Amino acid sequence: MSVRPIGLLLAPLLLLAGTAQAQGQSTQNTSQTGPISGYMEMHYNRPIGDSITPPILDFHRFVLLVSHRFSDRIHFFGEIELEHSVVEGLEEKGELELEQAYIDFLVTPELNFRAGMMLAPMGIINERHEPPTFYGVERPFVDTFIIPTTWFDVGGGIHGTLGGKLRYRAYVMAPLDSVEFSAEEGLRGAAQNGSNAQVRHMAVTGRLEYVGLRGLTLGASFWRGDSSVTLVRLETPTSMIAADARYRRGRFEGRAQYAQGFIENAAELNDAVFRLTGVSPNVGSQISGYYLEGAYSVLPRDFPHELGLFVRYEDFDTQFRMDQGNVLLPQFDRDAWVIGANYWLDPDVVLKVDYSHVRSQSDIIAGPRSLNLGIGWWF
Numbered sequence: 001m002s003v004r005p006i007g008l009l010l011a012p013l014l015l016l017a018g019t020a021q022a023q024g025q026s027t028q029n030t031s032q033t034g035p036i037s038g039y040m041e042m043h044y045n046r047p048i049g050d051s052i053t054p055p056i057l058d059f060h061r062f063v064l065l066v067s068h069r070f071s072d073r074i075h076f077f078g079e080i081e082l083e084h085s086v087v088e089g090l091e092e093k094g095e096l097e098l099e100q101a102y103i104d105f106l107v108t109p110e111l112n113f114r115a116g117m118m119l120a121p122m123g124i125i126n127e128r129h130e131p132p133t134f135y136g137v138e139r140p141f142v143d144t145f146i147i148p149t150t151w152f153d154v155g156g157g158i159h160g161t162l163g164g165k166l167r168y169r170a171y172v173m174a175p176l177d178s179v180e181f182s183a184e185e186g187l188r189g190a191a192q193n194g195s196n197a198q199v200r201h202m203a204v205t206g207r208l209e210y211v212g213l214r215g216l217t218l219g220a221s222f223w224r225g226d227s228s229v230t231l232v233r234l235e236t237p238t239s240m241i242a243a244d245a246r247y248r249r250g251r252f253e254g255r256a257q258y259a260q261g262f263i264e265n266a267a268e269l270n271d272a273v274f275r276l277t278g279v280s281p282n283v284g285s286q287i288s289g290y291y292l293e294g295a296y297s298v299l300p301r302d303f304p305h306e307l308g309l310f311v312r313y314e315d316f317d318t319q320f321r322m323d324q325g326n327v328l329l330p331q332f333d334r335d336a337w338v339i340g341a342n343y344w345l346d347p348d349v350v351l352k353v354d355y356s357h358v359r360s361q362s363d364i365i366a367g368p369r370s371l372n373l374g375i376g377w378w379f
Contacts, residue, residue, distance in 0.1 A: 037065045039378035041131040043138070048369040059085040060374075063099075075104045078117075081150075097193065099152050108160070114171070115156035117194050121169040121207035122221045123147045123242045124257055131376020132350045135295055135310040138372060141336050141358070142316050146259045146289035147242060148187045154194040155202070165212035175203040178227035178236040178269055183282040183332055186318040187238070187261060192229065201226040217246040227263075231272050237264045251297040253308070258290040260320070267323035284332075285323050289316030295342075306344040313337055330361035340372075349377040 040062050046055040061083055068076045078101040084094035102116030119127050125134060125143040129150060134140075143149040157171030174197035180190035192198065203225025210218040223240040242259040263269070266285040274280040295310035315335040322328045340354025352374040358367035 035067055037067075037379055039063050039065075039130045039132075039376065041374055041376035044373040045137075046371045048371060049366075050368070065100075073106045075106065077102060077104070097152075099150055110160045110162055111158060112160050113156070113158055117152060117154050118157075118171060118173070120151040120153070120173065120191075120205050120223060121171070122151060122205065122223060122240065123149075123259060124219070124244050124246065124255065125149050126151050130378045131352075131374070132344065132348055132378060135293065135308065135342050135352075136312065136338055136340060136354050136356075136372075137352045137374035138356070140257075140291050140293075140312065140338075141314045141334070142257060142259060142289040142291050145184075145186050145188065145316050145318055146261065146287055147240070148185075148189070148191065151191055152193060153191050154197055157206075165210060167209040167211060168207065170204075170206040172202040172204055173225075174199050175201060175225035175229060176227040176238055177229040178234075178238065178263070178283075179230040179273060179276075181227075181263065181269070181281060181283045183284065183319055183329060186284075186287040187240075190227065198229045200228075200232070215248045219244045219246075231269070231276075234268055234272050235265060236269050238262065253295045253297075255293040256291070259288070261287040263287075267325055270323075270326055280326075282319075282327055282329065284317075284319035284321055284326075286321035287316075287318045288320040289314065291315070306347075308342045308344075310341070311337070311339045330363075331365040333361040334367060335359055336367075346377075348379060349375075351375055 041060050042058070043060045044055065044057050047053045061081060062085065063079060063081045066078045070076065079099045081097045081099050082094060083097070086093040087096050098117055100117055100119060102114050102118050105113040107113070121127055123143060125139050126147060126149045129139060139149055153174040155171045155173030157169065159169040161167050174192050174194065176187060176190040177192055178190065181187060182189075203223060205221070205223040207219060207221040221242040223238075225238060227236045227238045228234055238261065240259060240261040242257065244257040245255070247254045263283060263285055266283050270280045270283055291312055291314040293310060293312040295308045297306055297308050299305065299307045313335070317333045319328055319332045336356060336358040338354050338356045340352065343351040345351065354372050355370075356372060357369045360367045
């Protein structure tokens with residue numbers, strides 16, 4: 001798909017938005033409760049059994065969300081995130097990112113249009129990652145090394161609800177840059193993030209959710225695009241599929257997620273990057289991961305606060321499959337146990353504690369263990 005469909009998309013968007021505004025019908029409201037909102041989180045991470053790595057106290061994220069309603073039919077939403085509190089020149093201090101800046105053109109509940117800087121609709125956490133909404137101090141490993149949360153880029157597409165039971169999102173977005181793939185972190189860091197993004201070929205992505213049963217959400221996501229951004233003579237089509245489930249009944253809450261990525265011509269990519277930089281990234285042709293999580297609320301129902309205990313098991317491998325001639329490194333075949341608790345002082349303010357133990361198939365490189373504390377809030 002060439003870059004031209006973006007131009008073809010925006011023209012009917014503007015026309016439909018003007019028509020919808022004139023009609024004056026009621027539609028979905030995707031704006032926040034106020035024009036300014038946000039979320040923040042602070043973390044303390046203490047390694048266990050590691051006398052070299054010091055404990056870290058980090059104001060991990062400061063995020064401002066802004067929204068504006070031009071009319072009942074035209075809404076804007078934006079998200080600006082400061083990570084690790086300080087941004088200084090060439091020093092590795094922090095990051096300032098425009099994670100979302102899109103405009104919605106609302107036509108009917110079944111069909112609406114969106115364009116701008118958007119989150120890829122992959123998995124559970126990437127689109128909904130505010131601290132009070134998930135268990136654990138850090139985001140799941142699968143949503144870090146397999147699905148590269150937070151995954152965002154420029155594009156446009158459609159979204160809506162069908163029959164009150166199915167929700168969908170389908171976008172064209174800027175592709176990934178395969179030069180940024182790595183053996184340890186998979187696709188992480190490969191998004192162009194809307195910064196002069198090269199779009200010789202647009203990527204396509206989408207998500208379908210079933211919400212027809214009380215307390216249950218089932219989701220399926222996909223991504224497909226040619227990641228030949230820097231190495232234009234080498235085709236590296238990249239795909240990802242994911243499936244997830246969330247269930248809540250009474251005091252119990254459970255989550256499960258599976259994701260698998262496919263990198264075509266990975267051996268040729270490793271060779272091309274080696275010729276370019278002198279170092280082979282040793283990227284796998286497939287990456288894969290899943291997790292299972294269970295949580296239980298333990299305080300009486302009439303208690304003003306909520307305390308949830310949880311356990312999560314994760315398995316993730318950024319070299320799940322390797323092309324012939326590349327090196328399979330066992331330290332990248334990992335699993336992890338995370339156990340802990342979330343204590344909600346308010347539905348929007350949470351204290352977190354967990355113990356995380358990562359293991360790998362390597363007999364030489366030990367996986368990290370850590371005690372983690374956190375506080376997060378949104379408004």
